[in-house]
Amino acid sequence: MTWLIILSMAAVVFVSRHLLLEPKIPLRLSKNTLTFLSYSAPAVLTAILAPIVFVPEGKLAISMHNPYLTCALVATVLAYITRNTLLTTVLSMGLFFFLYSP
């Protein structure tokens, strides 16, 4: 079963990456579809990260004692100011492990 999941996921991912690189596939995505898809990266990535940050132990934790939340806020500010992926991830993770370490 695990192998079936791995292989079928691999097929879905590969097709999405490769499909529109094929010259034989005509482009038939409408403008509305393209506009809709242009929101997919921010919306999907946010939907993945939000529960990690706000619901770390299965419970809503909007508090400065939640290191996930404080460090995510720091990361947001850093990303907004520097627009630098590496700097944002390294500094906010450094702070996180400093605060989180038991």
Added chain:
Amino acid sequence: MSTAESITRSTNKTKSFFAGALAVMPLTIAVIPWGILAGSFALEIGLTAIESQAMSAIIFAGSAQLVALGMIKTGIGIGSILITTLLITSRHLLYAMAMRSHISPLPLKWRLGLGFLLTDELFAISNQTHGGQTSAQHQFDRWYALGGGLTFYIGWNIATLLGIVAGQSIDNLGELGLDFAIAATFIAIVVPTVKKPSILVSVLVSLTLAVVCAVFAIQAGLLIAAISGMAAGMAYAKFTNEGIATTDTPGADITPTKEDNL
């Protein structure tokens, strides 16, 4: 003469390959904790070491892998896993579309190879070389893309292997807070793309619904939140006559700038 020519050509190839490898290095370093998490988490929920490594080697999609592992852990069926994978991976359609003019004329082995290696990170470095301008006006270097894509692939797989090895000897690796690496990376990717009110609306709707669904342990939370966020962003843009979404995401390269879709 022809020998000299071919030597020059192969040095250029090597040079481009290593230039691509160097360009992707910071992103490869940033993905290491995440790869460690992917490897150790897979082991923790009961996959064998081979299966855990195969996820990174064959699927090669960090966010889809981690979300799928979470779903396997809670016993969700393969159908839901694949639908969620399709949603998470749908942004690659846009990346491929943006790079279509460069890659589709290449021979099949290049199309397959670069298609397999097409990640957020490869897309990011391929765009950097274009200096922010529309990619169509610039020379696309297949060796540069291959060097970047392959380096990232190897880095991701080594990090996964580290996670598998560490996961076998350290018990509660999952409690080290490695999942914050995912949040940090995605924040660093998402924040710079928020250039218009409609994208902010999309992000806030997605965030709120994802949190609500997580609190109530709704399994389809990711789907509900992401699709609602996308729809809300699009509706806001239409309602306020914002025009076609132009962001740093590949939509910018492929959607016309003329605001004639309303």
